Amino acid sequence: RISERTRRSAPRRRPDCLHCNAAMRFFGRKSKKEVQSSSLKVTCEEAERAARATAVVLQLAKEMSHSPTSSPKRGEQSKHESSPVAAKGSAIDLNAALQAVIERRDEPRFTVGSSTLGSGAYGEVRDGAARTLAGRTLDVAVKLIPENRMRLEALAREAGVMERLSQSEHPAMLRFYGWLTPGSRDVRAAAADSERGAELAAKLPTSHCLVMERVQGGELFDYIVERRGLPEREASAFFAQVGEAVGVAHRLGIAHRDLKLENVLFARSVGAGQRVLKLIDWGLAHQHAVGPDGRIVREELHSRCGSRSYMAPEVITSSGPPG
Numbered sequence: 001r002i003s004e005r006t007r008r009s010a011p012r013r014r015p016d017c018l019h020c021n022a023a024m025r026f027f028g029r030k031s032k033k034e035v036q037s038s039s040l041k042v043t044c045e046e047a048e049r050a051a052r053a054t055a056v057v058l059q060l061a062k063e064m065s066h067s068p069t070s071s072p073k074r075g076e077q078s079k080h081e082s083s084p085v086a087a088k089g090s091a092i093d094l095n096a097a098l099q100a101v102i103e104r105r106d107e108p109r110f111t112v113g114s115s116t117l118g119s120g121a122y123g124e125v126r127d128g129a130a131r132t133l134a135g136r137t138l139d140v141a142v143k144l145i146p147e148n149r150m151r152l153e154a155l156a157r158e159a160g161v162m163e164r165l166s167q168s169e170h171p172a173m174l175r176f177y178g179w180l181t182p183g184s185r186d187v188r189a190a191a192a193d194s195e196r197g198a199e200l201a202a203k204l205p206t207s208h209c210l211v212m213e214r215v216q217g218g219e220l221f222d223y224i225v226e227r228r229g230l231p232e233r234e235a236s237a238f239f240a241q242v243g244e245a246v247g248v249a250h251r252l253g254i255a256h257r258d259l260k261l262e263n264v265l266f267a268r269s270v271g272a273g274q275r276v277l278k279l280i281d282w283g284l285a286h287q288h289a290v291g292p293d294g295r296i297v298r299e300e301l302h303s304r305c306g307s308r309s310y311m312a313p314e315v316i317t318s319s320g321p322p323g
Contacts, residue, residue, distance in 0.1 A: 110180070110187040110211055112142045112204065114196040117214070122149050122283060123207075126200070127214065129190075130177060140177060141214040144207045147182045154283075155179075155208055161282045162212065164252055171267075172245035172279050175213040182206050215278050217266025224261065238264075238277060245279040253288035253296040260310040 113127040123145035130138045145155065159179040166176035180187050183205050191197035220238065224230055230238070242264060249256060256263075258281060267276040284305045289297040304315055 110140065110142065110177075110209070111190045112144070112187060112200060112209070113190045114194075114200060117141055120281070120283075128211065130211065139214045139216075140211050142187075143210040143212070144203060145210070146203075147206050147208060150208075157287060158283050158285070159210060161254055161285045161287055162210065164254065164287075165249065165282070166212075168248055168252065170245065170248045171276055172241060173248070174215070174278055174280060177211040177213075180209040180211065182208060184209070187211075215265050215267045217268055217275070219262055220264040220266065220277065221261035223266065238275075241277045242279065245277070249279075249285075250296075253290045254282070255286045255288070255301070256282060256284070257286060257301075258284045258306045258310075260307050262307075 109131055111129045111131075113129070115127045117125040117127055119125070123143055125141050125143045128140045128142040130140045132138065156179075159176075162174070162176040165173040187204060187209050189197050189201035189204060192201045242259070246256065246259070256279070259279075263279065263281045265278045265280055267278050286301060288299060291297055304311075306315065308316065
């Protein structure tokens with residue numbers, strides 16, 4: 001709960017963007033007229049800071065509400081003692097929370113590492129880390145694409161497809177964290193003072209960054225090659241996962257168009273003998289239009305794309321119906 005004194009000291013300003021809207025709703029100073037204002041569509045940096053502070057305060061309040069009321073034993077440190085936001089009775093010092101978030105706002109949210117996870121015709125994928133509002137660090141993969149390597153329309157289409165698939169929350173789809181344009185202040189190179197770090201830091205200002213969930217289980221292709229083939233029972237289980245993932249994409253109107261063993265990764269082992277697969281690399285995917293009733297609008301595709309060793313014969317020879 002926010003103390004009455006802190007609530008009174010909160011600044012009374014009219015919200016002029018969506019972030020202000022969220023922050024002012026938290027302080028209980030919004031009216032119906034202000035909600036309908038068109039100025040809420042505008043973004044501003046100060047409001048974003050306020051929204052971030054609000055999220056941190058709410059998270060800390062939730063954590064403290066579940067913490068034991070008794071004091072820690074001698075020699076032990078309280079869970080919130082080292083937090084930048086101090087607890088005063090049942091109230092939280094909102095000013096401390098605001099200051100802590102504002103100080104962290106200038107730090108980049110994403111860090112790109114020097115290890116290369118993969119490469120392709122349009123760019124390379126590096127390891128990375130993401131910093132959450134709560135101060136936690138997540139392992140991510142960052143796809144670096146030089147700004148003149150892909151058309152902006154194609155890049156926007158790929159990011160849009162990844163966002164839709166991520167929102168499906170299907171276990172075979174990677175979580176998508178964002179598209180950062182060249183020169184973004186939200187990304188930096190790790191160990192920029194080293195030789196490899198300096199080389200990467202020089203690439204970032206001229207590269208687009210697609211940030212997504214990182215999986216470390218390896219490719220299905222390597223898994224099959226190492227075992228010189230798979231028994232039917234194991235192969236059918238993998239095929240069922242890939243088929244389900246493709247079905248999810250098709251229900252969203254998305255055609256992958258480059259299905260191959262190299263684009264299927266293992267996440268992590270789940271239980272004995274069970275492996276979870278992830279379908280990746282949607283750079284050649286096509287997003288079909290979706291009607292108001294949710295039905296996919298059928299259309300013929302005429303471009304020949306994909307990997308030749310996995311293409312259907314009619315695609316290679318351009319015979320048969322297009323698609």
